[in-house]
Amino acid sequence: MCDLLDAPQPAEKKLSKMKKLRRTLSESFGRLALKKDDNSFDEICVTKMSTRNCQGMDSVIKPLDTIPEDKKVRVQRTQSTFDPFEKPNNQVKRVHSENNACINFKTSSTGKESPKIRRHSSPSSPTSPKFGKADSYEKLEKLGEGSYATVYKGKSKVNGKLVALKVIRLQEEEGTPFTAIREASLLKGLKHANIVLLHDIIHTKETLTLVFEFVHTDLCQYMDKHPGGLHPENVKLFLFQLLRGLSYIHQRYILHRDLKPQNLLISDTGELKLADFGLARAKSVPSHTYSNEVVTLWYRPPDVLLGSTEYSTCLDMWGVGCIFVEMIQGVAAFPGMKDIQDQLERIFLVLGTPNEDSWPGVHSLPHFKPDRFTQYSPKNLRQAWNKLSYVNHAEDLASKLLQCFPKNRLSAQAALSHEYFSDLPPRLWELTDMSSIFSVPNVRLEPEVGESMKVFGKNNIYGKGLSSIKH
Numbered sequence: 001m002c003d004l005l006d007a008p009q010p011a012e013k014k015l016s017k018m019k020k021l022r023r024t025l026s027e028s029f030g031r032l033a034l035k036k037d038d039n040s041f042d043e044i045c046v047t048k049m050s051t052r053n054c055q056g057m058d059s060v061i062k063p064l065d066t067i068p069e070d071k072k073v074r075v076q077r078t079q080s081t082f083d084p085f086e087k088p089n090n091q092v093k094r095v096h097s098e099n100n101a102c103i104n105f106k107t108s109s110t111g112k113e114s115p116k117i118r119r120h121s122s123p124s125s126p127t128s129p130k131f132g133k134a135d136s137y138e139k140l141e142k143l144g145e146g147s148y149a150t151v152y153k154g155k156s157k158v159n160g161k162l163v164a165l166k167v168i169r170l171q172e173e174e175g176t177p178f179t180a181i182r183e184a185s186l187l188k189g190l191k192h193a194n195i196v197l198l199h200d201i202i203h204t205k206e207t208l209t210l211v212f213e214f215v216h217t218d219l220c221q222y223m224d225k226h227p228g229g230l231h232p233e234n235v236k237l238f239l240f241q242l243l244r245g246l247s248y249i250h251q252r253y254i255l256h257r258d259l260k261p262q263n264l265l266i267s268d269t270g271e272l273k274l275a276d277f278g279l280a281r282a283k284s285v286p287s288h289t290y291s292n293e294v295v296t297l298w299y300r301p302p303d304v305l306l307g308s309t310e311y312s313t314c315l316d317m318w319g320v321g322c323i324f325v326e327m328i329q330g331v332a333a334f335p336g337m338k339d340i341q342d343q344l345e346r347i348f349l350v351l352g353t354p355n356e357d358s359w360p361g362v363h364s365l366p367h368f369k370p371d372r373f374t375q376y377s378p379k380n381l382r383q384a385w386n387k388l389s390y391v392n393h394a395e396d397l398a399s400k401l402l403q404c405f406p407k408n409r410l411s412a413q414a415a416l417s418h419e420y421f422s423d424l425p426p427r428l429w430e431l432t433d434m435s436s437i438f439s440v441p442n443v444r445l446e447p448e449v450g451e452s453m454k455v456f457g458k459n460n461i462y463g464k465g466l467s468s469i470k471h
Contacts, residue, residue, distance in 0.1 A: 131158060131200050137165060137211065148179070153214060156199075162214035163199060167207050180208055183277045186254060192433045194245030196265060196275040212275075216268055219323070220261035226448040229330035232391050233446045234270075239324055240421060240428065241272035241437060246320065247412040248433060249274070250313040259319030260296045261326065270445040271436055297340070298322065298332050302347050302354070302404050305340050307366030314406040320415070321401030328394060329385040333402075344373065351404050352378030359405040393420040 130136055136157050143151045143164070152165040168180045187198040187210075200211035219238065223230065230238075242264065249256065256263075256274060263276040301318035303311060325333040334350075336343030348354070353376045354362045362368055381395050381402070382388050388395040397420040400410040410418070416429070427440045437443055 132202060134202050134204060134209065137163060137202075137209075139165060154211075156211075164212040164214045166210040166212065168209070170205070170207055180210070184208075184210055186277050190249065190252075190254075192245055192248045193271065193431075193436045194241045194273055195248065196273045215265035215271075215273055215275075217266050218262050218275075219264040219266055219272070219327075222266050223261060223327065223330070227330055229387055230327050231446045231448050232328070232394075234448065235324070235327040235391075236421065236424070237270065237437065237443070237445065238264075238266075238272050238327060239320075240416070240424065242274070242320060242323070243412045243416050244437075245272070245274045246313075246316055247416060250316070250412055255311075255313060256316050256319075258296065259316055259323065260299045261323060264323070269436070269438055271438065297336050297343055298334055300343070301406065302344060303365070303406050305344050305347075306362070306368045308406075311406060313411060314409045317401055317409040317412065317415075318406075320412070321398055321409075324394075324398055324401065325381075325385050325388070328387050328391065330387075333385070340367070341372070347404070348373060348376050350376075350379055350381070350384045351402065352376050354404050362405075391420075393418065393422075396420070 138155045138157060139152045140155060141153050143153050145151070149166050149168045152167065154163045154165040155161070156163050184198065184201055187196070196215065197213040198210060199213060202209040202211065246256070256277065258276060263274070265273040265275045267273070299319040299322045301311075301315060304315065322333040334343060334346045336346055352358065353373050354368075355370075356363055363370070381399050385398075388398055397410075397415065397418045400408075400418075401415065403409045425440050425443060428437055428443070431437065431439070
């Protein structure tokens with residue numbers, strides 16, 4: 001009997017047994033999908049820890065071709081619209097898509113590898129929640145409603161995390177709004193600690209839903225909660241993060257085009273994240289003409305107000321200057337209450353009415369009529385916003401951002417090197433894109449003192465009765 005067992009078997013029988021083994025594995029464990037990386041080869045996650053998380057552990061990422069022939073398992077690819085983002089060890093854990101299989105290899109005492117597949121859910125199961133499916137998310141409460149989208153606080157049934165669901169209504173005759181397509185396409189390629197993370201995209205006949213990480217408040221609500229101006233050190237950390245996020249997208253030739261406090265999310269740890277890229281635009285070279293109906297009025301630069309349609313990253317930098325002043329002073333820098341004419345008058349009252357000497361080419365802008373504007377001379381910014389004088393180098397930085405002539409405005413990268421930030425830890429400039437500034441020791445938000453900040457002085461020259469107005 002032993003001789004019969006030890007006798008060599010025909011190659012056909014061995015091949016048949018191998019096929020049966022592979023078929024058994026396939027039927028037992030369902031479909032496995034491979035993650036496609038940017039270098040266009042397939043990868044699997046090999047780990048010694050739980051398959052529920054493939055990040056931050058003793059792992060080795062191997063191309064499929066490097067696995068020995070006798071260790072390979074037949075794999076069927078599945079399509080997924082979900083593009084998981086990498087994260088550093090110091091970030092909140094991101095749970096990857098159920099369609100990214102983690103194959104666990106246990107090492108024996110002799111050092112030989114024994115393949116063993118562990119499932120945490122079956123992608124083929126009709127009842128298991130999956131990314132890309134509407135019923136994988138539970139709506140908890142409505143957060144806000146806009147002209148074409150409603151935002152809900154929700155919960156993921158895939159990983160139990162809180163999410164923000166931006167539900168965009170689709171009309172059969174109009175199709176998907178182009179702003180939604182643009183926002184989704186841009187955000188899928190942006191991976192930065194100071195840019196909101198897009199988790200998932202769900203498309204049905206009636207709606208397009210963008211699933212974002214949930215961030216509990218925004219800068220507008222934060223300032224409303226702490227009126228009279230924010231703690232100077234907190235202003236510095238918020239501004240640093242804003243510039244950090246903008247520098248990242250500007251280096252990729254992307255303009256946000258709608259900077260305002262409502263679009264700057266603030267997490268419970270103090271992280272500031274750029275959000276709402278519905279008006280964002282990839283800036284190509286050479287420049288093209290763009291719509292001048294961008295940016296909320298209070299944060300819209302004078303060149304756009306005057307009808308310019310040729311602009312670059314300097315468009316966003318004007319908004320940074322306005323938000324900077326508002327965080328320090330406690331009220332909007334230029335709160336126009338009527339129309340574009342009123343908005344321009346408020347800007348020129350502080351910065352001076354432009355002419356060809358201070359702003360070359362201003363007379364060629366469509367809406368610039370010298371006789372329509374009162375002639376003002378420029379003032380020191382502290383005359384308009386006195387709290388700038390109480391913070392070292394704040395007035396100088398604000399003045400370099402709030403320049404009427406677009407080409408004179410400081411870039412985001414240059415602003416990060418301004419003396420205003422000189423007392424921050426040097427390590428902040430060495431962080432990787434996905435690293436939070438709060439991963440650096442001793443970097444943290446200070447407690448806000450709210451109304452007591454008003455000891456700096458009275459509101460600015462535009463501030464009467466404006467502190468209760470929504471931004």
